[in-house]
Amino acid sequence: MRRFVKGNEAVAIGAIFAGCDAYFGYPITPASEIAHAVADHFPRLGKEFLQAECETGAINMIFGAAATGRLTMTASSGPGISLMQEGLSYMAGAQLPTVVVNIMRAGPGLGNIGPEQGDYAQAVKGGGHGNYHNIVLAPASVQEMCDLTMKAFELAFRYRNPAVVLADAFLGQMMEFLTLPEREAARPDTAAWAVQGDALTRGNMISSTNLQNDVQEAHNWDLQRKYASMDVEARAESYLVEDAEIVLTGYGTSARVARSAVDRLRGQGVRAGLFRPLTLFPFPVRELQEAGRSGRILVVELSNGQYRNDVLLHLDRGIPCQVELINRMGGNVMGVEDVMQKGMQMLEVGP
């Protein structure tokens, strides 16, 4: 079954098919349509929606509800996501699953409501205090806004960890045809750790505190092992990479622009390809190395090189590869022609 919907509504649909029980959120452009859809749909399905008094309240309501083992989520944008960071650190520490959708807008500060990807490092590197990671998924279409929201719930519960769906304003606001999921996801069993207010879980406790340094350190090592074990979940799309002499890379809206540039460069006889991560944490390192074999990577992003820095970090240093950046900020999106031109320049100069 298909429906023509906004990316933001697709998030709500994905959450419903994932079996999400409760949404707590605070309005903010350009993410509000998620709350609108949830406010309409959830109560009719017997699920909980509550508009919180602030984002701090929202993330902590989620903390409480997630600690009962229920499927919880919120959605917001830059300023609101910043307010949630303390709660996310606690939830990562307490190993609680939840899904946070960030419809990124331009920053820093109030910035504006145009599309940007300036929250990359915040999402991918942790964002709050302490040695933790979020699982981070990066949809690039309305279909993926739904599918990766569902996937985020699956991974959040598999690893008992917060998962962030990192999208941008264009993905939230645009409409495309969505093929609805065929069935609801299976409910995760959480009785082993959740606090459900029943005899079965009466002995359980959810907390992120350990007063003894050694115990806290052991917990930190456990977390690092867990993050390392997530590598098997890394996903990417490699498009026309095999024979490429230059590979463009980006996620979300940047990847859409890059894909257009790849198609048009191919039309001009340039062997261009696209490497598009669907997971930003864990990072799809293997597919990146394949892209690196082209000798030229052009990073397309709507931020100040945050994503480029990760490409450089993960790229095998044994592979000779020139890495360049084309980026815009402030709510502006680069034109397809700008990306093509930059790619052509790289080819003229050579690696």
Add this chain to the structure above:
Amino acid sequence: MIKRATGFYDTFDRREKGTRATHYCPGCGHGIIHKLIAEAMAELGIQDRTVFVSPVGCAAFCFYYFDCGHIAGPHGRASALATGISRVLPDRVVISYQGDGDLGAIGFNNAFQAANRGDHFACFFVNNSLYAMTGGQMAPTTMLGQRTTTTPFGRDASKEGYPLLVCELLDRLQAPVYIERVSVADTKRINKARKAVRKALEIQKDGKGYAFVEFLSPCPTNWRMDPVAAARYTIEEMERTFPLGCFRDRSEQEAPSPNPVPQATIAELFGEGEGGEVAKVDPSFGERGFKFSGFGGQGVLSLGLVMARAAGHAGRFVSWLPSYGPEQRGGYASCSVVISGKEVGSPTVDRPDVLVAMSQPAAERYAGTVLPGGTVLYEASLPCPKVEEGVRLLAFPAMRIAAENGTPKAANTALLGAMSALGLHGLPEERVLEALDDSFSSKPHLVERNRKVYRAACDWARDNL
């Protein structure tokens, strides 16, 4: 013989294997308050139903002691956690235990809003007039003239304001069921406090709503007094600022029940869907970028939507991206539509193949961006916009045609007709008409009227453009 406390773990193993000692200082009120709560939980038989939320502060380790389920969250947020828990576990007993810095300062809004919503939990608020865990700093409840580590000269109303009277503030709200301030400074007062704790938990057991109990509680360590002097100070000094008493008890009244919401299944919610088959790759259909622009209210966004839907129904790949937010509220409206025979890359249309302009600012803004070989279709009553060489300029009287055919508001439909007649969208006309009809599914009387405008516009465009 002292009666052994009920409701606690036999030994406090989460603190230290086998210990029966708490982490509290001698003379601290927390131990007594803990005992009252544990005892009430045991007597009411609710330990299997209880979720206990700890604060950050001296009571951060409630989970060492109470024999029930535990959740410990960030500083100040216990009420927010309790809201979340009670919303997904509506038939359980939820307890939030918070200090005066935690609830009165950093977490006040969460606590206040939860009280105002009448969320179903018992909030136990321990007022010892300062931040104890962090070293005796001023709290919102610090009394005038009281010396703390951050008010070394005494709290000064002109600088730090007045002690926060939380019970009195919550008593202004409609939703709370029960609000009482008690003390644990002597036996007589402890007996009253015991009754208050029990009432607050009975209200939870019966699912009646929000209950709030404030405890005046001695802190000998940070007050730098011995326990006897601290108890006396609690009675003689604190009660002057924080009078004891029951502010509200509506526990005998029926709890208000929520308005029913009609229930549905997921299948019912999303209906039959729309748009037939998933798009298929068709290299023969070249990609086209469209920009629709005008003033808000002229229907440019819906014009783009009708065309995008038609494209989807015709098996094409399509994206629709609107202007949104302040730009929209400023009176401008525009949307970008990409129709393609393959997966759509960029949903932005910086260089449209077709621009449809219904206002002068829109025409001026976008006409110069149209690609050579492209088309500008603009409302004929506007001045002719400037374009690059090789761009086709078509003035089309959309407003006049809509008005002459009885539906002046349907100028956008007229433009759709013109686009069909000129072959600008490359879509089968029956798909376009279906999408047009669908867009009026909630106003069926407009279907035929819009079709009439569409047909007239087609005819005019064929004859004149």
